[in-house]
Each structure stands twice: as C-alpha cells, then as structure tokens.
Amino acid sequence: MKSLILLLLLFISAPFVQAQQYKSDWESIDSRPIPQWFEDAKFGIFIHWGLYSVPAWAPADADIGIYAKYAEWYWWRINEESKAGRLFRDYHDKMYGADFKYQDFAPMFKAQHWDPAQWASIFKDAGAKYVVLTSKHHEGFTLWPSEQSWNWNSVDIGPHRDLCGDLSTAVKDAGLHMGFYYSLYEWYNPLYKNNLEKYVDDHMIPQMKDLVTRYEPDILWTDGEWDHPSEKWKSTEFLAWLYNESPVKERVCVNDRWGSKTRGKHGGFFTTEYDLVHDGAGGEMEKAWEECRGIGTSFGYNQIEDLDNYQSSDALIDMLIEKVAGGGNLLLDVGPTSDGRIPVIQQQRLADIGSWLAVNGEAIYETRKWDGAKNNQTENIFFTRNDDYLYVHCTKFPTEPINLKGVKATAVSMLGYSGKISFKTSGNSTKIVVPQISPADNPGEFAWVFKVKL
Incomplete structure (x- = not known):
C-alpha cells in the first residue's frame, strides 16, 4: 500500500518537478x-x-x-x-x-x-x-x-x-x-x-x-x-x-x-x-x-x-x-x-x-541551413535542405549549368515546372542542366528552385 501511495505521489508531482526546471539565471x-x-x-x-x-x-x-x-x-x-x-x-x-x-x-x-x-x-x-x-x-x-x-x-x-x-x-x-x-x-x-x-x-x-x-x-x-x-x-x-x-x-x-x-x-x-x-x-x-x-x-x-x-x-x-x-x-x-x-x-x-x-x-518551410553551402558559394544561388532533399534557390535565372560539389543526386526537378530536368552525377558531385523555359511554362518570375533528391 505504501508503495502504491509513493507511486501516486511521484505521478502527481512529476509535472510540477518538470515545470520548475529553469532557474532565474x-x-x-x-x-x-x-x-x-x-x-x-x-x-x-x-x-x-x-x-x-x-x-x-x-x-x-x-x-x-x-x-x-x-x-x-x-x-x-x-x-x-x-x-x-x-x-x-x-x-x-x-x-x-x-x-x-x-x-x-x-x-x-x-x-x-x-x-x-x-x-x-x-x-x-x-x-x-x-x-x-x-x-x-x-x-x-x-x-x-x-x-x-x-x-x-x-x-x-x-x-x-x-x-x-x-x-x-x-x-x-x-x-x-x-x-x-x-x-x-x-x-x-x-x-x-x-x-x-x-x-x-x-x-x-x-x-x-x-x-x-x-x-x-x-x-x-x-x-x-x-x-x-x-x-x-x-x-x-x-x-x-x-x-x-x-x-x-x-x-x-x-x-x-x-x-x-x-x-x-x-x-x-x-x-x-x-x-x-x-x-x-x-x-x-x-x-x-x-x-x-x-x-x-x-x-x-x-x-x-x-x-x-x-x-x-x-x-x-x-x-x-x-x-x-x-x-x-x-x-x-x-x-x-x-x-x-x-x-x-x-x-x-x-x-x-x-x-x-x-x-x-x-x-522554405521546415528546412534548415545546408552545411555544404560554403563549398558551393555562387552569386545568386542559395541552398536549403531537409532530410531527403537539397533545394537550390536561383534568385536570377541561371544561364549556365549548376555544379554542386559534395552532392550525389538521384533525381532533380524544378518546383512548379512539369518538364524534365537533366543532370549528371560524377563521383561526389552533380551537374544540373538548366532547362529552356518559355513564358508558357515558367513557374514564376522572381526566383527558381531546383529540388535535388539526395
């Protein structure tokens, strides 16, 4: 009986103990x-x-x-x-x-x-x-x-x-x-x-x-x-x-x-x-x-x-x-x-x-900073990532292929674009071929994002 009472007291007091974990320093x-x-x-x-x-x-x-x-x-x-x-x-x-x-x-x-x-x-x-x-x-x-x-x-x-x-x-x-x-x-x-x-x-x-x-x-x-x-x-x-x-x-x-x-x-x-x-x-x-x-x-x-x-x-x-x-x-x-x-x-x-x-x-949402960004610094290109994907943000539409060091891609797409994105993986790097986009299939006018499956 005493053991049961003790367990009940511990159960009741647990939230209180947890609530007092931060001191005023x-x-x-x-x-x-x-x-x-x-x-x-x-x-x-x-x-x-x-x-x-x-x-x-x-x-x-x-x-x-x-x-x-x-x-x-x-x-x-x-x-x-x-x-x-x-x-x-x-x-x-x-x-x-x-x-x-x-x-x-x-x-x-x-x-x-x-x-x-x-x-x-x-x-x-x-x-x-x-x-x-x-x-x-x-x-x-x-x-x-x-x-x-x-x-x-x-x-x-x-x-x-x-x-x-x-x-x-x-x-x-x-x-x-x-x-x-x-x-x-x-x-x-x-x-x-x-x-x-x-x-x-x-x-x-x-x-x-x-x-x-x-x-x-x-x-x-x-x-x-x-x-x-x-x-x-x-x-x-x-x-x-x-x-x-x-x-x-x-x-x-x-x-x-x-x-x-x-x-x-x-x-x-x-x-x-x-x-x-x-x-x-x-x-x-x-x-x-x-x-x-x-x-x-x-x-x-x-x-x-x-x-x-x-x-x-x-x-x-x-x-x-x-x-x-x-x-x-x-x-x-x-x-x-x-x-x-x-x-x-x-x-x-x-x-x-x-x-x-x-x-x-x-x-953007639920992403984090990519540690590999330092080795891939390029003007007008930024990176975010989650557990499965790397996102390559182009604030100006790129006119040359995008070379990613330290990235071995298994698939590449462009958000909002239904066309196929060509890419080539060699060793531990990936080259993304920028597609020819017309006004009819352009997914936006401000920035373009490649989604790279890792």
Missing part, C-alpha cells in the same frame, strides 16, 4: 531549446500600429541614418535636439501647431475601418506562419485594456476596442501563430523616469504577465531594453516564470532583447534589424535567429514613402531566401494606417510573396 534560461515550430515557420509578419500611425511621418529620404527614419519614433524625435529632431519638429509645428501635444493624437487613432479577419487572411495568403503585433511601443500606449495604462490604451480612448484580443482571435482562427511585441521601457512614463524598480515590479512585469495569461501568445518579442542591464529589468526572473509556470511554457518563443548587453548573447532566438545587431554588424548566426525590417524605410506607416522607398517583390523574396538559407527567419513588417487599413502597396508585396511560396514553399 542566464545559464539556465539559455539552456531551453527553441520550440521547433519557430525554426520550421521561417516567415512571419510584424505589425507596428499605434498613436504614431496618426501623424505617420518620418523624413524617408533624409541623410539621417536608418533608425531616424522610423515613423514610430515620432514622439521622441519631435523632442530631440538633433538633425532628425529638427526635421520632425518643423513638420509637427507646421502640420499641427507648436502647442499640439502628442497625447492629442490618441482620440484621432480610431481604427474605424479595421477588420482583423481580413488582416489574418492577408497574412495567411502571404504564406506567413506567425504574426507579431506591437502590443505597446515606446510611447507606452497599449493596444489592450491594461490596468497599468489607464486612459492610455485602445479600449479607454481612440478605437475603444481590444486590438490585441481581436487580432489574436482572428490570427489563431486562421491557423497561424500569434505573438506580441512589448517595449520594456516607456519614453516619458514618470514612474520609469523616477523609480525604475517600482516601474519594473508594478508596471512592466504585471503587463507582460497579463499579455501572456490573457491571450496565450506563442511569441513574446521584447524591445526597448538598452537603457539598463537585464538584472535591472529582472528579465531572468520573468523568463523563469514564463518557462516554468505560464500557460504557454511549452511552446512560447522569446527573442534576445532583455537587457543592454543581451542581443546576440542571451534569450531565445537572436535578432537582426535591417541586417544590424543594434549598431553592430549582422549576418548569419549559429543559434536560431530572425531578421526584422519594414517593407520600406520605417516600421510604422510613413505616408510620404513612395515607390523608391519600398523594396520590390523580387527583392523581398530574395531576402526571404537569403535569410532562410542562412538558418534564419524573416519577420517582415507592415505599417497599417490609423483607420486600420494595410496600404495597398504593402498588400501587393505580400500577395507576390504568397504566390511565390505557394509554388516554392517546400523549399
């Missing part, structure tokens, strides 16, 4: 494997939407550096003494008057044309597998009814709607993973300025826990960490709760923005932004990683961006291929208007990506 937190779904997904949509979507302005063509062209930094820039700050302030005074405060934009953020199901459909048709919404940017305005942001959230003022909740429901209903961006710091919050510890304990951590328990996201994407080390933000304490006790402890993914020296060093997946790790060089990383950037020069909607400021569909598809071939994901940003519309040019770019992925998605 980086060695323990970093030991948690990234959930496989994230590395399989490859392509996600970032959404920057907030009060900054009302003025929706930044000097897109000015020589002021990458970060100063972000429209979502509008409030900070109009108060900044710099070249960029003067441009923002001059525009603000001219358009709204010197006495117009940033807070006055809140009732103008109405989202009256917003349809979350339409957004989710656009993202799904684009081939995205996950979505990350700015639940709160550095302005501190939350897109959900946060108790810590009374009268400074989308339910109390402006749209009078739980934007996080409504989009989360629509995205999950579409079969996609839902995540939230969250800024650790707030530019002008008096509590943050005057009592950091109280801000962290009574404002920041309660907000993050509320987001997690209320909406159960698959990603928590933090930012605004650079003012203080992770110890001041109590990041490892929060992450221990997230990994041990939260309702999403098994599947949630986090990034690396948890303190002034954590990018590319600590956290879940590592991040680059417009190919930079903060102000350092970016590029491929050994750990799971993700490049984030806008379709244009800004994350938030910038109404003065024109065609020259936007990446072409061809360039965006090439970027997706390059990042995935390097072992990473691409988190591509859209900046909606304040009334809730995704600009048509952004929709068009997403539609083109989706059309390409409909044909070539198997060469």
Whole structure:
C-alpha cells in the first residue's frame, strides 16, 4: 500500500518537478531549446500600429541614418535636439501647431475601418506562419485594456476596442501563430523616469504577465531594453516564470532583447534589424535567429514613402531566401494606417510573396541551413535542405549549368515546372542542366528552385 501511495505521489508531482526546471539565471534560461515550430515557420509578419500611425511621418529620404527614419519614433524625435529632431519638429509645428501635444493624437487613432479577419487572411495568403503585433511601443500606449495604462490604451480612448484580443482571435482562427511585441521601457512614463524598480515590479512585469495569461501568445518579442542591464529589468526572473509556470511554457518563443548587453548573447532566438545587431554588424548566426525590417524605410506607416522607398517583390523574396538559407527567419513588417487599413502597396508585396511560396514553399518551410553551402558559394544561388532533399534557390535565372560539389543526386526537378530536368552525377558531385523555359511554362518570375533528391 505504501508503495502504491509513493507511486501516486511521484505521478502527481512529476509535472510540477518538470515545470520548475529553469532557474532565474542566464545559464539556465539559455539552456531551453527553441520550440521547433519557430525554426520550421521561417516567415512571419510584424505589425507596428499605434498613436504614431496618426501623424505617420518620418523624413524617408533624409541623410539621417536608418533608425531616424522610423515613423514610430515620432514622439521622441519631435523632442530631440538633433538633425532628425529638427526635421520632425518643423513638420509637427507646421502640420499641427507648436502647442499640439502628442497625447492629442490618441482620440484621432480610431481604427474605424479595421477588420482583423481580413488582416489574418492577408497574412495567411502571404504564406506567413506567425504574426507579431506591437502590443505597446515606446510611447507606452497599449493596444489592450491594461490596468497599468489607464486612459492610455485602445479600449479607454481612440478605437475603444481590444486590438490585441481581436487580432489574436482572428490570427489563431486562421491557423497561424500569434505573438506580441512589448517595449520594456516607456519614453516619458514618470514612474520609469523616477523609480525604475517600482516601474519594473508594478508596471512592466504585471503587463507582460497579463499579455501572456490573457491571450496565450506563442511569441513574446521584447524591445526597448538598452537603457539598463537585464538584472535591472529582472528579465531572468520573468523568463523563469514564463518557462516554468505560464500557460504557454511549452511552446512560447522569446527573442534576445532583455537587457543592454543581451542581443546576440542571451534569450531565445537572436535578432537582426535591417541586417544590424543594434549598431553592430549582422549576418548569419549559429543559434536560431530572425531578421526584422519594414517593407520600406520605417516600421510604422510613413505616408510620404513612395515607390523608391519600398523594396520590390523580387527583392523581398530574395531576402526571404537569403535569410532562410542562412538558418534564419524573416519577420517582415507592415505599417497599417490609423483607420486600420494595410496600404495597398504593402498588400501587393505580400500577395507576390504568397504566390511565390505557394509554388516554392517546400523549399522554405521546415528546412534548415545546408552545411555544404560554403563549398558551393555562387552569386545568386542559395541552398536549403531537409532530410531527403537539397533545394537550390536561383534568385536570377541561371544561364549556365549548376555544379554542386559534395552532392550525389538521384533525381532533380524544378518546383512548379512539369518538364524534365537533366543532370549528371560524377563521383561526389552533380551537374544540373538548366532547362529552356518559355513564358508558357515558367513557374514564376522572381526566383527558381531546383529540388535535388539526395
């Protein structure tokens, strides 16, 4: 009888013991494997939407550096003494008057044309597998009814709607993973300025826990960490709760923005932004990683961006291929208007990506970086692989045979093309003969993928 009781106690306590495996230190937190779904997904949509979507302005063509062209930094820039700050302030005074405060934009953020199901459909048709919404940017305005942001959230003022909740429901209903961006710091919050510890304990951590328990996201994407080390933000304490006790402890993914020296060093997946790790060089990383950037020069909607400021569909598809071939994901940003519309040019770019992925998605999703790529570096050719196949991505249509070193192929085809692909295997290498393709049987116009059975 005693043995039976002991076995029952062990059975009951087993989940609890397992749930307490991560301690509040980086060695323990970093030991948690990234959930496989994230590395399989490859392509996600970032959404920057907030009060900054009302003025929706930044000097897109000015020589002021990458970060100063972000429209979502509008409030900070109009108060900044710099070249960029003067441009923002001059525009603000001219358009709204010197006495117009940033807070006055809140009732103008109405989202009256917003349809979350339409957004989710656009993202799904684009081939995205996950979505990350700015639940709160550095302005501190939350897109959900946060108790810590009374009268400074989308339910109390402006749209009078739980934007996080409504989009989360629509995205999950579409079969996609839902995540939230969250800024650790707030530019002008008096509590943050005057009592950091109280801000962290009574404002920041309660907000993050509320987001997690209320909406159960698959990603928590933090930012605004650079003012203080992770110890001041109590990041490892929060992450221990997230990994041990939260309702999403098994599947949630986090990034690396948890303190002034954590990018590319600590956290879940590592991040680059417009190919930079903060102000350092970016590029491929050994750990799971993700490049984030806008379709244009800004994350938030910038109404003065024109065609020259936007990446072409061809360039965006090439970027997706390059990042995935390097072992990473691409988190591509859209900046909606304040009334809730995704600009048509952004929709068009997403539609083109989706059309390409409909044909070539198997060469992107659930693939990994190919170790043999280093010995086969060729301009405009990239590689991904899975257990059985090597995928050869040609971002320009090749005019010469493709020679693959270290590859013994048993079959070769081109995704979306029904014709036969000739190849020759000699020793431990394979030569692919590029077919003559006509407009009638061309599988696409942006990039072409050879599927090589190993």
